[in-house]
Amino acid sequence: MSEIDSEYFDEIKDKISVLPDIDKNSIESLLESMLYSNDEQNEITKNWISDLVEIKYKAHVLKSKNPVMKFPSKEDSEQEKFIEIGNVMSGDVEMHNFFLSRVNLSENIQVVGRAGTGKSTLILKFIYEITTGDIFWICFDVKDDYKNLCAMYDDTYVIDWNQIRYAPFTNPPPGMPKELWWKIFLDIISHATGLYTATPNHIVEHLKELDEEKNGNFTLQDVIDLLDSKYESSNKRDDYSATARNRLKAINTTFDKVFNCQFGWDISKLFHGRVIIRTFPLLFEDSSILIQTILMWEFYRRLFSQERFNRKFTYDKSMNDYFTMIILDEAHHVMSRQELSSVSIEKSAPPMSTFVSMGREFGLSILGATQMSHLLLGAFKDNAGTMIIGNIPDFEQRQHLGSSLGMDRDESKVLGKLQKGMWCCKVLGRTDSFILKTPMMDKGGLVAESEILFRSRPFVDRLESKRREIESRMFLAHIDNKKAKTPEVGQDAWLVLNHLLEHPWDFQKRVATSLNLSPERMKIAKSQLKSRGLVEFARFKIEREELHFILTRKALLLLKSLGKNPSRIAFWNLFNQIPSYEHRYLQFLVYIGLKDLGYVARSEFKISDNRRVDVYAEGEKRIAVEIEKSTSDVESKASVLADGLVDELVLLYTDEDHLEKIKSKIGSLDLPANKIWLGMARDYVKILREMKRGSTVSGSESSRIDQNQDNFVPDNNSDQNQDRNEGE
Structure with a gap:
């Protein structure tokens, strides 16, 4: 077969390969027959092929909008x-x-x-x-x-x-040497943030020291604290350490709750x-x-x-x-x-x-x-x-x-x-x-976000339940090692303390359910914690009265000495007295309620250069929420409306007498009635919950897990009765 014939064969095969409605086998048979025919017969065959292929090919290419x-x-x-x-x-x-x-x-x-x-x-x-x-x-x-x-x-x-909860230094993959996993984790950080190649090795040296000191149980925050306390022997090592501290602190700010857990x-x-x-x-x-x-x-x-x-x-x-x-x-x-x-x-x-x-x-x-x-x-x-x-x-x-x-x-x-x-x-x-x-x-x-969380919550709860179980065992083992320096309380009391540190808004029923404690065991644990000055009790009523635990400064100092998460202890220090706890609790419930309704909500939000509100939410409208203990400064709070910073102002009170006094003050101000909501904090929270129930397809009352919390409310009075009958 000549070179021209070879090119012709390739050309025809390429053309029929793109045609959708042609008998490729017949064309290939005709091409094959040309191998055994003379030139005159081949010319006739080419004409047949041209009639079969060329016309269809040109029409197909010209008509097609796609390649x-x-x-x-x-x-x-x-x-x-x-x-x-x-x-x-x-x-x-x-x-x-x-x-x-x-x-x-x-x-x-x-x-x-x-x-x-x-x-x-x-x-x-x-x-x-x-x-x-x-x-x-x-x-x-x-x-x-x-x-x-x-x-x-x-x-x-x-x-x-x-x-997500993951302890990168405590939880290496099963079977993998932990020093090797530390190096992999630090390499990930290096490539994402730009560390010197030698820096992970430099940090690993300190991790070995920390691992021995903490019995294999330490967090990212512990690593940062150790690096802060070290004096390096050379300028180069000091550069490594300074770079590592800066990068790790930035990561810790973002992933505090994710990485700073015991297990x-x-x-x-x-x-x-x-x-x-x-x-x-x-x-x-x-x-x-x-x-x-x-x-x-x-x-x-x-x-x-x-x-x-x-x-x-x-x-x-x-x-x-x-x-x-x-x-x-x-x-x-x-x-x-x-x-x-x-x-x-x-x-x-x-x-x-x-x-x-x-x-x-x-x-x-x-x-x-x-x-x-x-x-x-x-x-x-x-x-x-x-x-x-x-x-x-x-x-x-x-x-x-x-x-x-x-x-x-x-x-x-x-x-x-x-x-x-x-x-x-x-x-x-x-x-x-x-x-x-x-x-x-x-x-x-x-x-809706509430439906997403309702559907996903069982899976997250299974992961979290197993984690808490292991973390509780680790915590109790740590207590046993330090028994001479800790108060004499039972294991249940220690578990309650550990749970409250991570879950500040849980009331008694939630704590007992999470730790699988019977009413009698919970009663004993509460008595031990109260008698040793580790907790105080407070009752708050939203839809029903609930008994809450408030960790005392003594409890926080004790937990700090046991190596518990410093950021959680610092968080508790903001509200370890009853008035401030109630304010933060209500702030949390309002924040969660607005977030469940699809708003982008923020707590303690700076709305202008000289103005901060308890909760700020953006969505269908801009809402500012203030939770008040007194009737003073209402004019300043109302200025967010006058200045056009929000579309709706919500003023909430915990005392009905204060609410009545503020109503007369508000009446004297020139404020549009449809842009201000004035009432009791518990009523506003109930309204948010009712709105969520109405918008959730599943009808679930579950809500966003945030700050390790949800605002689950018991469905019957038996929960309320347990809180009332087994109080302080």
Whole structure:
């Protein structure tokens, strides 16, 4: 066959490969017949082929608004099919569905496209398919896009980042040497914040000292305190220490409640279900620290537990027991190649490079979507088995991505012509590049925060209950070691003290339920704590009278000497007397009530240069709430309305006599009646609760877990009676 014939054969094969409605077998038979025919017969055959192919090809290309590319056959598209990700396209013609196999799913999946190309919709399609396939998945939601999924799929839970409890220095992955895990955790911080490469090693030296001093139980705050107390022997070591302190203090400010606990959650449980971790509105660098810590912890748990992912599992449902898909939108923030070029870390490899290179061996695969592929970690791109590329306007980025898809310079122009929901897709080992169309997916209706929390609370409670159980055992063991220096009280009394430190707003019934204490055991514990001056009691009535515990200064000093969280002790010091406790308690209830109704609420908010309010909320309107003990200064408080700083002012009182006096004062001020709410604090809280009950689809009375609290109110008078009968 001549060179001309060879070029002709290739040209015809390329053309029929993109035509949706042609008998490819017949054309290929005609081409094959030309190998055995003379020139005259071949000319006749070429004319036949031209009539069959050329006219259809030109018409197909001219009519198609979408790019025309070769496409995989139906047989190739359904090879070992498991999840369907869209339709194979030939120009504007939808050919057939395309499926990924279990093997394809177990390899990383890279999705790239500029804003508005449909990356979130594609992620929703994947979530729908893997949920239907009963695959475990964990989604890190950095933009607050996926919370509604908990109402669309059963047993799908949304966890806010500040609900997570994890002690990075106390809870290494099982089987992993803790010094090695400390180094990994500090490497994560280094690459996210820019530390010198030697700094983690420098900190680890001090961690060993702290580990021995604290019997293996210390927090991030303890590390900072130790670094603050150290005098370094050289200028270089002093630079390392100063840099570490500054970075760790910034992280501690953000993740105080997350990292400063005695014992954390069992992170592995997050990878055996359908979980959305909402990191919004964290800064991306802070979000990256938390996400990488969770991912690397699970990777090393599986590595040291030798939970290797046998490839034969990808051929049947046994895969479902071992495999977890990790979903990362804006993936370049977690897997960033910029970290490699940072001078401050001296070009050390990011920890995530190990994860993306070896994760599939342990049943961990990442679906990573980004609009900035040039910032994406090279190890992830090199280990992506499936590439799905949307519209790319930038020329250089098109060339780079086109090369990854096996396209030449001209062919890569296709990437600039793709419409929303259209992708250029390639599955390594299965297909060449082809055009894929993904369907529009239902994001679900707007779901109230209260319903999200109601649906997710059982899962969080299970994790938190196990953590508290272990933490309580650790606390009691610590007490036993220091018995000579502590008051003589029973274990139940110590558990109540420990619980109250973390849960200041819990009333008696909540404390007893959380600690599984019978009425008789609670009565004894209360008596012991009261007789030793460790607690005081106060009763407050909202919907019913509730007995609260207030830790005394003596109790806080005792807990401080036992190494309890300094930030929680400092928090309690703000209100360890009855009047200030009541004010803070009501402030908390109002804050929670407004937040549950969808407002963005803030406590002790500075509304102007010289004006602060107890609670400020933004939503349908701007609301300022003041909780008052007296009738003075009402003119100053009312000025927030006159100055246009808020749309509604709420003045709340705990004393009915004060309320009556203030009503006459308010009447003398020129204030619009529809912009001021005046009443008892308990009545306002009840109104907020009733509004929430009316807006919650499930009818649940559960509310946001914030500051380790919820404002659960008992449904019957038996709870009220226990508080009344077993008081001080």
